[in-house]
Amino acid sequence: GAGVSQSPSNKVTEKGKDVELRCDPISGHTALYWYRQRLGQGLEFLIYFQGNSAPDKSGLPSDRFSAERTGESVSTLTIQRTQQEDSAVYLCASSVDRGAEAFFGQGTRLTVV
Amino acid sequence: GESVGLHLPTLSVQEGDNSIINCAYSNSASDYFIWYKQESGKGPQFIIDIRSNMDKRQGQRVTVLLNKTVKHLSLQIAATQPGDSAVYFCAENRGAGSYQLTFGKGTKLSVIP
Numbered sequence: 001g002a003g004v005s006q007s008p009s010n011k012v013t014e015k016g017k018d019v020e021l022r023c024d025p026i027s028g029h030t031a032l033y034w035y036r037q038r039l040g041q042g043l044e045f046l047i048y049f050q051g052n053s054a055p056d057k058s059g060l061p062s063d064r065f066s067a068e069r070t071g072e073s074v075s076t077l078t079i080q081r082t083q084q085e086d087s088a089v090y091l092c093a094s095s096v097d098r099g100a101e102a103f104f105g106q107g108t109r110l111t112v113v
Numbered sequence: 114g115e116s117v118g119l120h121l122p123t124l125s126v127q128e129g130d131n132s133i134i135n136c137a138y139s140n141s142a143s144d145y146f147i148w149y150k151q152e153s154g155k156g157p158q159f160i161i162d163i164r165s166n167m168d169k170r171q172g173q174r175v176t177v178l179l180n181k182t183v184k185h186l187s188l189q190i191a192a193t194q195p196g197d198s199a200v201y202f203c204a205e206n207r208g209a210g211s212y213q214l215t216f217g218k219g220t221k222l223s224v225i226p
Binding site for chain 1: 147149155156157158159162202204213214215216217218219
């Protein structure tokens with residue numbers, strides 16, 4: 001596609017359920033980022049993928065959060081046993097390489113009730 | 114805590130005036146900086162970037178200035194328009210093997226017609 005695509009755009013889930021968020025990066029982009037943005041706040045780094053290198057997971061807030069990416073394609077962010085504090089917009093971005101501009105998707109708005 | 118921060122959380126300017134949004138960073142190893150614009154309900158949109166070997170870069174109606182001596186970054190918007198109303202984030206890439214784009218909390222720009 002022409003841009004970064006994320007799905008679903010909105011997700012409401014019950015506390016304790018698992019959720020899976022999907023990101024389709026721009027074709028050819030080797031770098032992929034996940035960020036979390038709470039209401040009225042800045043972007044909180046979660047995880048970074050670069051090609052086939054080991055991902056930088058240093059931003060994941062707990063072991064309930066995990067992400068996968070196969071090669072340079074789709075990435076999924078999984079949150080297990082969701083908590084109300086997980087409610088936020090989850091943004092995915094991709095770039096040609098590290099040190100290049102990152103293009104963001106529209107985000108997935110997650111609401112845990 | 115965050116190494117990238119903003120001096121002014123909100124900024125109101127008259128339409129047609131110039132806007133200046135400031136950002137401070139603390140990591141002297143950062144080698145790449147980006148300004149993003151985020152409109153309500155949308156993902157951040159790239160505005161302009163600058164590398165640490167430059168001190169000024171101009172785009173269409175926007176200029177980014179980098180002062181490495183005092184670790185300060187600014188975004189200047191000329192002839193501000195209502196469509197410029199948004200939250201503006203600066204982001205830094207810390208270089209030297211770091212893959213994170215670290216974002217500040219953002220400045221909300223409101224343009225008064």
